[in-house]
Amino acid sequence: MRQTAAQGHDMSDDQALILHHYKESPYAEKVRAFLGYKQLTWRSVITQRIAPKPDLVALTGGYRKVPVLQVGADVFCDTRLILAELARRAPQPSSQALPGHWSEVVGHWVDVNLFGRVVEFTFGQNVDHLPDAFLADRAALRGAPLDREALKKAVPLAEQNLKAQLAWIEIGLSGLHPFINGEHPGPGDFTLYSTLWFARVGRFDFTRFPAIGAWMERLRDFGHGTPTEMSA
Structure with a gap:
């Protein structure tokens, strides 16, 4: 039976959730809050607030904004994509948008x-x-x-x-x-x-x-x- 990465469970190194971010970013706070709601274990890499960001752009192929989610060889660079990927990996507790709400x-x-x-x-x-x-x-x-x-x-x-x-x-x-x-x-x-x-x-x-x-x-x-x- 396959385990999900929810409720604080750790993941294998090749599937660890690695978030590249910095503290003051509202976009990063969106992802951090979502990680909290999903009760996920993750690894935090603090990036610089301004260019140059050689480590980050080397990882992303030139993209310099934060946050960036790294999972193994996969890199996710948009908060919508990041939240969707986290929800896929940790479907509970639910974060699905409900019909009839805003x-x-x-x-x-x-x-x-x-x-x-x-x-x-x-x-x-x-x-x-x-x-x-x-x-x-x-x-x-x-x-x-x-x-x-x-x-x-x-x-x-x-x-x-x-x-x-x-x-x-x-x-x-x-x-x-x-x-x-x-x-x-x-x-x-x-x-x-x-x-x-x-x-x-x-x-x-x-x-x-x-x-x-x-x-x-x-x-x-x-x-x-x-x-x-x-x-x-």
Whole structure:
């Protein structure tokens, strides 16, 4: 009988889950939270936040973003693919999107709309603490300069937009179900959670949104599974 890699069970070395990531990445937090929900054992490789990333790009064939999941000779470079692969390997507890709920719709909305507002807010809030090299790296990625003063000035509007958009999520989470997906979290829960986790990095005040705060605590309580540090 074949065992799955769930509930904290270790895997053979050739099938070990190796996550290349860094602590501050919201995309990486999405995967870490999912690993926690699935109660998985995994190996943690911390990468640099900015280029050059010789070990990572050698592994991926030139892809430099995080997170990257490595399983044996297979490499997964997109959070949707990573979550799908983890769910395939550890089907329980279920993370399948349920019909009649808003998990997939919310996930898409976060990706195309909310995430940009959160990045504007968090970058603007923390810009005085960001090294010049980090801003130059992100400017190169987006193909446009990043000006510290412009980032600061964008914070009030970004915060206003963020509050307006969170108002309808607050209403939805004030209902009968503990998660956006219903009785158990789905992909949209983790997409929204990691984005709002990044807003907390920017010190966004969630006191006006108690249902969102409680929902975030439910997801936070799953932890990050059982990671073991390793070098690249």
